[in-house]
Amino acid sequence: MMASAPRSETQTAVPALSPERPVIWPPRARTTLSNGLEIVLVESHTIPKFTGQLFFRSGNAVTAATAPGLADITATVMRTGTTARTSRQIEEDLRRMGADLSSGAGADTSVVSFGGLVDFSNDLLLLVAELTQQASFPADEFERERRQLVEGLRIERATPGFLASERMRKILFGAHPYGTISPTEAQVESYRLELLKDFYKQYYRPGNALLVMVGDFSPQAMLAQVENVFASWAEGKVGEAPNPALPELHGRRVYLVHLPGAVQAQIVVGNRAITRKHPDWLRLTLANSIYGGAFNSRLVMNIREQKGYTYSPRSGAHPLRQHGYFTISAAVRNDVVAATLTEMFYEIDRMRSTAVGEDELADARNYLSGLFSLGLATQDGLAGQLATSTLERLPEDYLETYRERILALTAADVLDAAQKYFDSANAQIVVVGDRAQLEAQAALFGPIEVYDAQGNRI
Amino acid sequence: MTQLNIPIESMAFPNGLRVVVSPDHAAPVATVGVYYNIGFRIEPRGRSGFAHLFEHMMFQGSTNAGKMVHIKLVNSSGGVLNGSTHYDVTNYYESVPSNALERVLWLEADRMRALKVDDENLRNQRDVVKEEVRVNVLNQPYGGFPWLDLPPIAYRNWSNAHNFYGDFDDLDAATLDDVQKFFKTYYAPSNAVLLILGDVDVDQGFKLAERHFAGIPSGPQPDPADIDEPPQIDERRGIVEEKFGTLPGIAIGYQAPRRLTPEWCAAAMLDRALHGGRAGRVYRRLVLEQQIAVDAEGGIHYPVGDLFDYNGPTLMVTRLLHKPEYSADQTIAAYDQVLDEMKEKGITSEELEPIKVKFRSNYFSMLEGGHGASIPRYGLMHLLACFTLFDNDPRLVNSILGGFMEVTPAAVQSSAIKMLTRSNRSIVIRQPAKKGAA
Numbered sequence: 001m002m003a004s005a006p007r008s009e010t011q012t013a014v015p016a017l018s019p020e021r022p023v024i025w026p027p028r029a030r031t032t033l034s035n036g037l038e039i040v041l042v043e044s045h046t047i048p049k050f051t052g053q054l055f056f057r058s059g060n061a062v063t064a065a066t067a068p069g070l071a072d073i074t075a076t077v078m079r080t081g082t083t084a085r086t087s088r089q090i091e092e093d094l095r096r097m098g099a100d101l102s103s104g105a106g107a108d109t110s111v112v113s114f115g116g117l118v119d120f121s122n123d124l125l126l127l128v129a130e131l132t133q134q135a136s137f138p139a140d141e142f143e144r145e146r147r148q149l150v151e152g153l154r155i156e157r158a159t160p161g162f163l164a165s166e167r168m169r170k171i172l173f174g175a176h177p178y179g180t181i182s183p184t185e186a187q188v189e190s191y192r193l194e195l196l197k198d199f200y201k202q203y204y205r206p207g208n209a210l211l212v213m214v215g216d217f218s219p220q221a222m223l224a225q226v227e228n229v230f231a232s233w234a235e236g237k238v239g240e241a242p243n244p245a246l247p248e249l250h251g252r253r254v255y256l257v258h259l260p261g262a263v264q265a266q267i268v269v270g271n272r273a274i275t276r277k278h279p280d281w282l283r284l285t286l287a288n289s290i291y292g293g294a295f296n297s298r299l300v301m302n303i304r305e306q307k308g309y310t311y312s313p314r315s316g317a318h319p320l321r322q323h324g325y326f327t328i329s330a331a332v333r334n335d336v337v338a339a340t341l342t343e344m345f346y347e348i349d350r351m352r353s354t355a356v357g358e359d360e361l362a363d364a365r366n367y368l369s370g371l372f373s374l375g376l377a378t379q380d381g382l383a384g385q386l387a388t389s390t391l392e393r394l395p396e397d398y399l400e401t402y403r404e405r406i407l408a409l410t411a412a413d414v415l416d417a418a419q420k421y422f423d424s425a426n427a428q429i430v431v432v433g434d435r436a437q438l439e440a441q442a443a444l445f446g447p448i449e450v451y452d453a454q455g456n457r458i
Numbered sequence: 459m460t461q462l463n464i465p466i467e468s469m470a471f472p473n474g475l476r477v478v479v480s481p482d483h484a485a486p487v488a489t490v491g492v493y494y495n496i497g498f499r500i501e502p503r504g505r506s507g508f509a510h511l512f513e514h515m516m517f518q519g520s521t522n523a524g525k526m527v528h529i530k531l532v533n534s535s536g537g538v539l540n541g542s543t544h545y546d547v548t549n550y551y552e553s554v555p556s557n558a559l560e561r562v563l564w565l566e567a568d569r570m571r572a573l574k575v576d577d578e579n580l581r582n583q584r585d586v587v588k589e590e591v592r593v594n595v596l597n598q599p600y601g602g603f604p605w606l607d608l609p610p611i612a613y614r615n616w617s618n619a620h621n622f623y624g625d626f627d628d629l630d631a632a633t634l635d636d637v638q639k640f641f642k643t644y645y646a647p648s649n650a651v652l653l654i655l656g657d658v659d660v661d662q663g664f665k666l667a668e669r670h671f672a673g674i675p676s677g678p679q680p681d682p683a684d685i686d687e688p689p690q691i692d693e694r695r696g697i698v699e700e701k702f703g704t705l706p707g708i709a710i711g712y713q714a715p716r717r718l719t720p721e722w723c724a725a726a727m728l729d730r731a732l733h734g735g736r737a738g739r740v741y742r743r744l745v746l747e748q749q750i751a752v753d754a755e756g757g758i759h760y761p762v763g764d765l766f767d768y769n770g771p772t773l774m775v776t777r778l779l780h781k782p783e784y785s786a787d788q789t790i791a792a793y794d795q796v797l798d799e800m801k802e803k804g805i806t807s808e809e810l811e812p813i814k815v816k817f818r819s820n821y822f823s824m825l826e827g828g829h830g831a832s833i834p835r836y837g838l839m840h841l842l843a844c845f846t847l848f849d850n851d852p853r854l855v856n857s858i859l860g861g862f863m864e865v866t867p868a869a870v871q872s873s874a875i876k877m878l879t880r881s882n883r884s885i886v887i888r889q890p891a892k893k894g895a896a
Contacts, residue, residue, distance in 0.1 A: 010571065010673065012522045015560040017535060021486035021657065046484060047822040087746065091737035096812040098819030100735075117819050148745075148752045151705055151781070158599045158702035261701055264592040296526070296533035305526060308585030312593055331593040333585075363534030370536015370555045377485035377656075377834035378827045 023373055025400060026382075029219035035235040036207030039226055040386050041219040044379050050215020050222075051115035051379045053387055054128055057210070058203035059105045061241040061322075064177030067195060068187060071105035071203075073149065074196045075112070078204075079103045080141035083134045087141055090127070099124050103131075107178055108241070108321040109391065110203065115379075118216045125229045132204050133233055142193050150185050157453045160266035160331065160432045163257045167430045167451065168270045171255060172325050174247035205236025210390055214383040243322050246272065249426050252446035258435040259453055265337045265433035269344055270327040271423035276319040276392050283417035284326070286409050288317045290364045291351050291422070292328055298347045299328065307343070309336045317421070321392070326421055337431060338441035345427070351418035355411040369403045460818065460859040464825070466842065467660045468852050471668065473676040474648025475570075478842050478852045479663035480655045482835075488559045488656035489835050491551040492566045493843035496644035498622040499545045499770060500683035507624015508632055510543040511587050512640050516550060517541070518579040520569035525579060528565050535561055538832050544762070545622075546769040547847060549840070553833045556657035560666050563654075567670035570650065573641050577634055584629050591623050599702040603888050604709030604777055605762045611696040612711050612884035617685045618771055646677030651846040655835045685770040687713075694884040699891050705752065706780055707888035708789055711773030712877050714758050717766075718849065723861040724873040726765055729758050729774055730813045731805055731870065732796070737812075740776060743796050750792050751780040764824075766841055766858075769848045773884070774877070786887050797878045804871030814863055821859060 028042040063070045079101065080087040094101055099116030101124075112132060116124050156162040166181050173179035211230070213222060249271070274280055285293075292299030292315030303309045313330040328348075332340045356364075375381040389398045431442045435450060442448060452458050468478045501509040519525040532539040537554030550569075552562045595601035606623060613619035652671060654663040690713060700707060715721035732740050733756035744751040755761070756776040759768050780789045824837035838855065845854040 010522070011564060011670065014523075014531060015564050017561065018557045018559075020555055020557045023486060044484075046482075047826045049819065049822050049826075088737075088742070091735070091742070092812065095734065095737045095816045098815040115823075117815070117822075144746070144749055147749070147781075151752045151779075154704040155599050158704065160597060259702075262597055264589065264597040266597075294533050295539070296530045301526065304586055305582065308582040309589070311586050311590035331589060331597070333589060333592070363530070366536045367533045368536075370558075371538065371832060373485070373536065373555050374487050374538065374553050374832045374834060377487045380827060381832070381834075 023376060027219055029223050031223065033206065033227065033231055035231065035233050036209070036237070037230055037233065038210045038390065039223065040210070040212045040390055041222050041226070042214045042382060042386060043217060043219055044214050044382055045216050046379060048118055048216050049115060049379065050118050050121055050213055050217060051383050052113070052128070052211065052213040053383060054112045054132060055210045055212070055387065055391060056110040056203050056205075056208050057108070057391065058208060058238060058241065059108045059110055061107045061177035062203070063199065064180050065242065067183075067191060068180045069183035070191065070195060070199055071110050073145070073188070073191065074199045075103040075105045075110050076149075077137055077142050077145050077196055078131055078135040078200065080145070081136040081138040082130045083136050084130060087138070093123070093127060097124050101128070121217065121222070122225050122229070125225060129229045129233070135200060137193055137197050137200070139193055142196065146188060146191070149188055153182065153185055153188065156182065158259070160259060160262065160264070163259065163432045163453060164266045164268040164329070164430050166455070167255050167257055168268050168327065168428065171428045171430070172249070172270060172272050173323070176244050176246055177241060178320055178323060203238055205238055206230065206233045207236050208238040210387070212383055212387045212390065214379045214386070241322070246323070249428060251425070252427050252429060254429045254431065254442045254446045254448040256435060256439055256442050256448060256450045257430065257432040257453065258450055258458065259432055260434060262433040263334070264331050265334055265431055265438050266329070266331045267337065267340060268327055268329045268430045269341070269427050270325055271421075271427050273317055273324045273326040273421040274319070275321065275324045276388070276394065278324070280417055280420065281319070282405055283409060283413040284317050284421050286364055286368060286406065287351060287414045287417040287422070288315055288326070289368055290356055290360060290414060291315050291347060291418070294364070294367055296363065296367070298350070299344065302347060303330060303340055303343050307339075309333065309340050334433065334437040337438050338444050341429065341445055345424060348422045348424045351422055352415075352424060356414050358411070361411050361414065365407050365409060368406045372402055372406070460863045462856040462859070464838070464856055466852050466855065468846070469664060471647070471672045473672065473674055474646070475671050475674070476651040476846055477664060477667045477671070478651060478653045478846060479658065479660050480653075480838065480842065481658055481660055481663070482655070483657050485834065486556050486657050487553060487834055488556040488654065488658055489551065489553045489833060489839055490559070490562045490566065491549055491653040491839045491843060492570065493547050493549045493651050493653070493847060494645055495546070495649045495847045496548055496680070497544045497546040499617050499685055502636070502640075503616055504628065505632060505636060506621045506628040507587070508628070508636065508640065509548060510623065511583065511629060511632060512637060513541045513543045513548050514583040514587060515573065515575055515579065515637055516569055518575045518583060519573070521572045521574050522568050523565055524574065528569070531561060531565060537562065544767055545772070547767065547844065549843065551833065551836070551839065559654070559658060563666050563670045566652070567674065570645065570647060570671065571674050573638070575634070575637060580632070580634055580637065584632070587624070587629060588626060595623060600700065600707060600888065603698070603700070603707055604711070604775060604886055607696070607698045607886040607888070608709055608711045608773065608775065608884060611694050611886050612773060613687055613771065615685060615687050617683060618687060642677065643680050646679070647671065647674050648676055648679055651843050653839045653842050655839055687771045691881055693880045695886070697887045697889055700888040701891050703888070704782075704890055704892060706782060706786060706890060708778045708780065708786055709775060709886050710790070710793065710883055711775045712883045714772050714774045715877070717769070720861065720869070721873060724865050724869040725774065725877060726758060726862055727810065727813060727817070727865045728800070728870045728873045728877070729756070730817055731800070731809065733757055733776065734813060734816060739796050739800070740793065744778065744792055748792055750784045750789055751778045753779045767844050790885070797874065800871070800874045801878060805867050807867055810865070810867050810870060817862055818859060825855070
């Protein structure tokens, strides 16, 4: 096909936006089985596949005081054997179904994620049910996974991003379970198989579980399959994770993690904030987007596009179940650590002291509204949104009303959120890199403590 | 079910620009891509890293949309955008609510027409790119392993063998004149394809494309690049120091067959038999059974590309991290045994058929997403672009699976015998600077 003769003039004005098409919400089925298992099923016919996540509302936080990382190790070893299948059979069966499966745990949840061709959905559900109800925890598989985990921990201790996150969480949450993001090698060596089996027995229960599935199926037909597979699972109730007191944080303090030979400085600035259930959550989300949560944000414009200090500046509000926190981060060249911190705080203080203009406000609202729509256009994206809102027990219409609630926010809302949750005066500062090159610059911003990569004070 | 029916319409403007539209109205969002037939493989000699640095410059301003205007207009329309440099293509893409489609096309057309950048922009982005290289390579455990380590060992032609991210001296030497010359040479409409996917009608897509792109002046086609490699006759080896990580790493690369040939289809199935996750033979043997390695991955054009997005020499790569109590020689011997078994005994249909099911399943997922949740259909866009620029046939997306599904066990075995030879491979060892673990 050839086009007709082209027009020669160039359009110099930005084309206007045409009217927005509404998001059409796909049919979904939501129910709870008599054993307590919550189920959300949504159809999405983008590809002849489906994706699923079976969550348990217990993660590493429930055992953090005695056995950090236990939920994650339990989830990892769980997939290596059942009373009916060996590790090799599990992997080969997954391949036969064109399926992927992974298992792991964060602070608040353990999860089995799976997906595959719809033709094999029943077989895959049977395997997921078997893994979560009849895992056999083979001793040799446990020993192999333990060694892999230890080797992985050693590599993490040489990774700037990990070291910065670990230190920041320790500062913000102290002895609270959220203060520890990873076990030590010694802890991993000390874990016995019985500990994993106990965790599995106690927390992998339908009354503690949520199943989300999105894909090329009819929700009603899939519900029948799911009921058939999971209805016989014996009921079980589970308690909440402990929530001990948090450390008091007064004034800016600096924590330098010494990584010999580093050729760049990883900076993270943070303070505690709020969870997704908090009434201010969307205000904070919008304030974060204007500050450093988008490419077109103030922090990125300043320290990347104007000053060229960094490739990777960003800020984020991180909601955990019991508490949340806010961070600002950038990996910068060694000689601009002080200059970068100065700009980070300048932009924070500007957000806290001056109302955002109407144009910038409207741009940021549109950005979050559009990003939300993009996130619903794939099976994985839709599943993620549904999982978050259901796990956190957000209102039933949370997703449907999200965009209109974002679009209703004002400059006063943004100012209010910045003043409450960008805690400039008490911000905690972590810098990971070569001490000799960074310490004098970092110490300009508060009393300084220096740690090695193993977490020891030096 | 290997013939797909994804709607794909294509046309070409008199200036040489090709346009592909693939409508799907399920969600009110659209993804737009512009792909140029230039990647880091064929950047100018003495300017390593230039193709990627140039990609950054494409966000620094065009005639009617100055510095940051592209980013601001896309974000404020509710969209996201990025670009990336590959071996043989460079892409620029946006996902937006579909009411912003015309705005995005206008932006892409404006920067295809002319760049408007200055020395300050260049200095700024040179600094940004250096921090990118540090955060991704120089300051990370196993940074660049093996995508930057293998090419200098495996290849003899500078185009295939040089540092694609760029030596800092070369980045410093780049001038604004280089930028404009590169733009003129490689960014003509005839060296590009425009892709419009999602919530758009075919006629509307072509009409909007014509309005904004058809008037861009044509330019000369760049000379075909010389990326030929002399035949490899001996195994090649090298050692690179691992500054941060505690485990030794080994990467092994075999020269892979030419794209879109039956040998390539067979090699792809062989690759999945060896590297297809935890059920793959390499992971199963070295990690799960013998427990010599703690990680094993691999693929054709792995890890910065895939089976479809290159147009010249490439490798089938295996990447291993192994326990320090095993030597590199012991590890390679165990790996060789896995390969020798494939060469000697081949593969049964019982093993091959599930591999095909998994391949088909992965292909669907790649089309739908392939780049995180916020760029719907990135994978489909990427394939349409590569099949247009390399093969002039975007509809290969619908038919390409057929060739893989027809591969026989005998073809996989002959592929192994032919490809997996010592003289066809290169090996790089990442040697930790620190002895053992703490």
